[in-house]
Amino acid sequence: MYFTIESSPIEVRHGLACLLACSAMRDLDECARGTAEIVLAEVLNNIVEHAYSEQKGSISIALCDLGAGVEVVVTDQGRAFPQEQLPQGKLPPIDTTADLPEGGFGWYLIRTLVKDLTYRRLQSTNHLSFVLPGAVTAADLF
Numbered sequence: 001m002y003f004t005i006e007s008s009p010i011e012v013r014h015g016l017a018c019l020l021a022c023s024a025m026r027d028l029d030e031c032a033r034g035t036a037e038i039v040l041a042e043v044l045n046n047i048v049e050h051a052y053s054e055q056k057g058s059i060s061i062a063l064c065d066l067g068a069g070v071e072v073v074v075t076d077q078g079r080a081f082p083q084e085q086l087p088q089g090k091l092p093p094i095d096t097t098a099d100l101p102e103g104g105f106g107w108y109l110i111r112t113l114v115k116d117l118t119y120r121r122l123q124s125t126n127h128l129s130f131v132l133p134g135a136v137t138a139a140d141l142f
Contacts (some may be wrong), residue, residue: 001063002100007052009080009109012044017062024065035113036070042106043074051078069115070136073077073127080121086128093134 001022005015019025019040020033028036031059040061057077064071081087087107111117114130121127 003061005059005061005062007048007055007057007059007076008050008122009045010089012041016040016044016061019061019063020034020086024063024070025097027134028132030071030133032069032132032134035136036074036132039069039110039113039130040072042110043128046106047074047076047126051076051080053079059104066131068080071116072132075128076126077124080117080126084119084121088117104136 001024001046003015003019003022005011016037020037025036044059044061051057055078060075062073064073090108110130113136114132117128117130119126119128
């Protein structure tokens with residue numbers, strides 16, 4: 001399955017609903033679907049906010065049902081990651097007496113919730129791929 005959305009928050013919201021309704025996602029168990037929604041929302045919103053922050057463009061998402069999960073490949077022509085490497089995804093320090101800091105949680109969540117995460121920049125295109133597990137248990141989340 002292949003989807004293309006424009007790089008705007010409203011298009012991400014609509015695209016996310018379409019992605020979650022497709023057959024590959026419907027085959028995931030309930031917890032895995034929730035995990036998929038979190039991961040896809042983080043990835044797509046990061047592209048809109050950072051890769052395309054000052055311009056418009058398209059985001060392509062390919063899904064492949066693996067039986068035990070869903071392979072996802074996301075491509076865009078926005079800015080590359082710094083040094084063409086994914087963020088480490090370490091949690092920011094948290095001061096228990098202050099409000100939670102803005103940012104820093106997304107890549108931690110993505111790295112924790114997916115398998116086989118890879119990124120590469122080919123010519124002027126970002127390629128992000130990962131596998132969403134078909135079943136998720138509480139032990140997988142911690």
